[in-house]
Amino acid sequence: MKDSTNNRHALVISKEYPQANFTWILSVVLAGIFLWNSFPTNTKELNPFVFSLFCAYMVTAVFQLFITLKMKKDLLSTGEIHAGTRRLGYVQLASLLTGNIFAATFAFNLINKRKTPEYTFAVYMLLTQLAVIAISSVNLFKPYVSDTFLIAMASLLLITLFHLVALILSVRYVREYSAPRWMSVLAIFLMATAVTGNLFALLLGWSLFMKARRFDSSRLLKWNVMWEKITRNSTAVLGMFFILLMLAISITSRFTFDYALAVENNYGAILQTPSLEYPFGTDNFGRDVFSRIVFGARISLLVGFAATIVPGLIGGFLGAIAGYYSNRIDNWIMRLLDILYSIPGILLAIAIIAAFGANTVNLIIALSVGAIPTYARTMRANVLMVSNYDFVDSAKALGASDFSILFKQVVPNSLAPMIVKSTLTIGGAVIATSSLSYLGLGVEPHIPEWGNILKVGSTYLESNSYLAIFPGLAIILLVLSFNFLGDGLRDALDPKLD
Amino acid sequence: MKKKLLTLALLLVLVLSGCVKTKSEVETEGKGDDGKGGLNEKVQIEVLGMGSGEEDLNIVRDQLIKNGFDVKLNIQPDYGTFSSQKDAGNFDLALSSWTTVTGNPDYAVRALFKSDGANSLFKDSIVDELIDQASRETADEYTKTYKQLEQQLVTEKAFIAPLYNSYKAQGVNKKVLNPDSVRLAKSRAIPWETIDFKDAAQRTTEPLVTQQAIGDLTSLDPIKGNDGSINTLNTNMYVRLVNLTDEDEVVSDGSLSYNYAMAEGNSDYYFLLRDDINFASVSNEKATDTGERVGAEDVVFSLERAKDKDSVPDHRTYSLHERIKSAEIVTDLSELKNAKQSGSEETILESLENGIDTKLSKIVDSKTEADNSKGNYQVVKVTTTEPFPQVLNYLAHQSAGIVSEKQVKSINTYDVASFNIDKDIPYGDQRTVTEGATYNNHLYASGPYILVKKNDYQADFVKNPGYRTGSDFEPKISNITVRFIDDSDSALSALRNGEIHLFNGVPETKYDLVEKDDNLLLQKSDSNAVTYLQFNTAGRKVSESENLRKAVLFSINQDEFLNYYQGNKKKAYSTVSPLVDTGNELVADSDKVKEFMDAYHKE
Structure with a gap:
């Protein structure tokens, strides 16, 4: 009796089991979507390509269900997952070929019993790299590719190989708090590959570097605990994966995609439905929507990040000063910011754009100004709390100046909520950018930006709905990813939830 | 293992580069050079x-x-x-x-x-x-x-x-309207009086709902506007001496004249006027027949003010009419008998009498004396400053619409030179028909319909009870509502869901949507x-x-x-x-x- 309660408990605390359930359900849902789309409403004929995708996803889902049931049995009977069940993960890795990222991440998770943050980083680093290559190689179906395509693809492939090696090595040699010294060289190379936008490589590299150089163990513990908390939350990691994938794509698309296909009109290919050559179809000017969405990620991310960092810095600075210094300064700053806060952000942005003209810099300024007060409030609240801590008193007793106490002691310890808040608001900034472009107030209409693409799509919603669906999905996924990541970060950084 | 993979990757790249064309390869194949700006800076x-x-x-x-x-x-x-x-x-x-x-x-x-x-x-x-x-x-x-x-x-x-x-394209709800009764002309605005419901019983019970983009009406005085906000409205509120057919020929059908004739020399133009149109006014949101006939005096008054730059402030159409030298009432029948038609042996009189029931026995000075059934007619002569046959097209334009001399003079009492829009209310000002405190409808309509009231969303028209009663040109539908829908996509949606019955201006890229719809008919013309x-x-x-x-x-x-x-x-x-x-x-x-x-x- 006691045993079975224990095993039930094992089922509940198992990290893999909920993910297994999540994976098969999602695979079934995706398979359903493919089934629905394999019978186009107008032709009534079976689309063989989409139908085979449905079959592949269904097979994955059934196999996943099998694994899940087996895991449940294992956990209930012995309290842990058997090695044989774990080996099934290698079979499930094949789902990567169909692009089922959920099944693939689960498989990676299942295979390795002992999960260091390095393992997770390495897996996602590899997945990101593979996804970038997969997305870029769609260009092979185009009549021509950009001049730098082959070189870029070759280097991407080499980097992927290197990442695969790094994955294998880190599985073999990395322990919880240490790694062989020679790994610091590997780490430096890994960090160098992060220039492709694959920041998982940077994380892995830094993590390996810290362990190989035998950093202070309390620091390592903190690092491990934080990332364990984040990686335990599979939606947060998937969100992070999608964001970093978009980042990597927006950097590598510079070399692997042809910008002309996204901006130059091609009257011979107006309003084509999705095909291999044009995966997301073409718009009313014959521009490739897939390329447009890929290039659009650049602006969305740039404006999203910039419109978060700028008010974060300004608001953070003002909030810190308001929170730390006298009441008078506090009142002055905060009441002025209250005035700014009382103006609706999007209206303020529209007014700024209307007055100074539409371009990317103005867009960032317009979106930033309205967001300053909220950051200032968050920072002020934290500073008020942190400045009462003992270490601040000690610093005062040691005779440090107010300014250095504020920015050396108080602010760094108040950053966690700011980070969480900014991750959660980037999504809002991405939506605001797209909204302004949708209203014709953002960047120029021919420039690929998700809001612009959606605007064109909205007028063809009935006849060519794919024009609106794909940019809409891109916006939804990116915003959702930021929100998931923000939630994960909050759980990981919030001491109250410990 | 590592080496194998590396060679595999290299092989893959080699194979790919064999079957993939790069952009510059394609461009050099297509054209000799792409030295676009050359050495010079781009302009x-x-x-x-x-x-x-x-x-x-x-x-x-x-x-x-x-x-x-x-x-x-x-x-x-x-x-x-x-x-x-x-x-x-x-x-x-x-x-x-x-x-x-x-x-x-x-x-x-x-x-x-x-x-x-x-x-x-x-x-x-x-x-x-x-x-x-x-x-x-x-x-x-x-x-x-x-x-x-x-x-x-x-x-x-x-x-x-x-x-x-x-092209001009018009969507018609053929389940509600009789599509044959809806005209689509090359140049002129759509005439409303011919439009009919499929079910004639609805004529008095249901309004015809149509659409236009601009809801801010420039002026309901025909000479003070020439833009999309009032062209259709004024065309249907004021009758003219002549009209254009759908193919841009000048005719008397549906106008104030029975016939018109151009005299030798291409400078004198004669118009034989009808006596079956009365001005309508609005009281208590209903159109009433004022009993005042639309006559030659009003024609002369309207054309004189149309050509005179200083007749009203903000005269926006005098350049269309600047080649009219004069407009006058003809009182001497012998003038018509003696003058010859341009390019023909026919006299003006013969040409004007062509096809009318009662021949001219007398031409009268005052509109109250005109009685066509007894042979008493009014004739107007328009003279141009130089031979200018195209003046007829200008007379068919909405800005040559006939207004009531009596009514316009009684409203426009201000001094033109010192006109102040904040104090003076000119004839046809949209404030007088806009719902609210300024509402004071003073319009006198000579055409088939009259505007009762408007707001930001729509304008309501009713038929003129004194307009050619009993003839083919008597307005069929009693009430017309013009919705102001700015965006053509929204207007198209409104047409498709039955909110409006008629939409002029279907976007080119949406023709197929209208054509595919069972309820709708797409009319297209040059x-x-x-x-x-x-x-x-x-x-x-x-x-x-x-x-x-x-x-x-x-x-x-x-x-x-x-x-x-x-x-x-x-x-x-x-x-x-x-x-x-x-x-x-x-x-x-x-x-x-x-x-x-x-x-x-x-x-």
Whole structure:
């Protein structure tokens, strides 16, 4: 009796089991979507390509269900997952070929019993790299590719190989708090590959570097605990994966995609439905929507990040000063910011754009100004709390100046909520950018930006709905990813939830 | 293992590079060189337009960029901001369009291209001369002159760069309306009186719901406006001496006259007036027959004020009528008997009597004495300053609508020179028909319908009870509602869900949606609307250099516009293209662009 309660408990605390359930359900849902789309409403004929995708996803889902049931049995009977069940993960890795990222991440998770943050980083680093290559190689179906395509693809492939090696090595040699010294060289190379936008490589590299150089163990513990908390939350990691994938794509698309296909009109290919050559179809000017969405990620991310960092810095600075210094300064700053806060952000942005003209810099300024007060409030609240801590008193007793106490002691310890808040608001900034472009107030209409693409799509919603669906999905996924990541970060950084 | 993978990857790259073409390979295969700007710096062209013309602007931008220009777009949200940018001169090229609502070529060029025209873009003495010469000529003669004019305008000087000529398309709800009763004319606005429901029993019970984009009405005084906000409304509120058919011929059908005749010399025009139209007014939101007949006195009054620049403040249409020398009531029957019709042996009298029941026995001075059944008629004679046959087209325009002399004089009591819009309320001011404190409907309608009231969303019209009662031209439907729907996509949705019955202006890219809909019928016809790019004529590089203008001109590829609009546009060479077949065609030529750019850089 006691045993079975224990095993039930094992089922509940198992990290893999909920993910297994999540994976098969999602695979079934995706398979359903493919089934629905394999019978186009107008032709009534079976689309063989989409139908085979449905079959592949269904097979994955059934196999996943099998694994899940087996895991449940294992956990209930012995309290842990058997090695044989774990080996099934290698079979499930094949789902990567169909692009089922959920099944693939689960498989990676299942295979390795002992999960260091390095393992997770390495897996996602590899997945990101593979996804970038997969997305870029769609260009092979185009009549021509950009001049730098082959070189870029070759280097991407080499980097992927290197990442695969790094994955294998880190599985073999990395322990919880240490790694062989020679790994610091590997780490430096890994960090160098992060220039492709694959920041998982940077994380892995830094993590390996810290362990190989035998950093202070309390620091390592903190690092491990934080990332364990984040990686335990599979939606947060998937969100992070999608964001970093978009980042990597927006950097590598510079070399692997042809910008002309996204901006130059091609009257011979107006309003084509999705095909291999044009995966997301073409718009009313014959521009490739897939390329447009890929290039659009650049602006969305740039404006999203910039419109978060700028008010974060300004608001953070003002909030810190308001929170730390006298009441008078506090009142002055905060009441002025209250005035700014009382103006609706999007209206303020529209007014700024209307007055100074539409371009990317103005867009960032317009979106930033309205967001300053909220950051200032968050920072002020934290500073008020942190400045009462003992270490601040000690610093005062040691005779440090107010300014250095504020920015050396108080602010760094108040950053966690700011980070969480900014991750959660980037999504809002991405939506605001797209909204302004949708209203014709953002960047120029021919420039690929998700809001612009959606605007064109909205007028063809009935006849060519794919024009609106794909940019809409891109916006939804990116915003959702930021929100998931923000939630994960909050759980990981919030001491109250410990 | 590592080595194997590496060789595999290298192999893959090699295989790929064998079957993949890069961009530069494709480009060198296609053309010899792509030395676009060459050594010279790219010239920046600022293109100004409205948000509604975003598609055209994008095509122009694309074509200019492909020909080595650097393009800056200046997109303004509405007409107001667009005009202020244009007035400030913040453009090299402005996307403009022109619709010749009178259906005659003179109107298509006079206001835009003549040095003293109302919307004049530039001054050029050769253009002026050609316009005047063509206006004196008949239809057979003027084709050559207009061809020369186009060549001077576009080929020689490149004052404008033509883009395309649009079609007119109208969606009709055929489940509600009888589609045969709905006209779609090339130039004129739609006449409402012929429109009928499928079920005649609905005529008095249901309103006809139609749509127009602009809800801010310029003026309901016909001479004070000539734009999309009032053209259809005033056309249906005021009767005219003559009308245009759907193919732009001048006729008396549906007008105040039985017949008209042009006398020898092409300067005198006679109109035989009907006696079966009364002015309507509005009281208690209902139309009442004022009992006052629409007669020759009102015609003379209306035309005199139409040609007089100072008859009202903000007179927006006098340039259309400036060649009317006088309008008078004919009182001497012998004048009609003696004068000959132009190009014929028939007398004016015979020509005017053609097809009417009771012949003229007497022509009377006062409208109260006119009684057609007894042979008492009124005749109006219009004289032009010079021979000008196209004056008839102007008389068919809504700005030549007949207003009540008595009513307009009683309302317009202000002094024109010291007119103050804040204190004085002129005849036809939209404030007097807008719901609210300022409502005080003083309109007198001579046409089939009268406006009862309006707000920001719609205007309500009722039929004129004294308009040709019992004839074919008596308005069929009692109530008409005009919805103000700005966006053409929203208007199309409104048509498709039955909210409106009639939508003039279906976008080119949406024709198939209307055609596929079982409830709807798409009517399509030619129109006189031409879209063109206007060059800035002062203070810019393009204003100084003819070569630069020509380089831009030859960058324009009209075929691409036709492609974009799925063939639902026609080529144009100037604003007269839809009216006169001159045979000119603009052919894009990147070699010429290069040539003119080289010449420009040498300047």
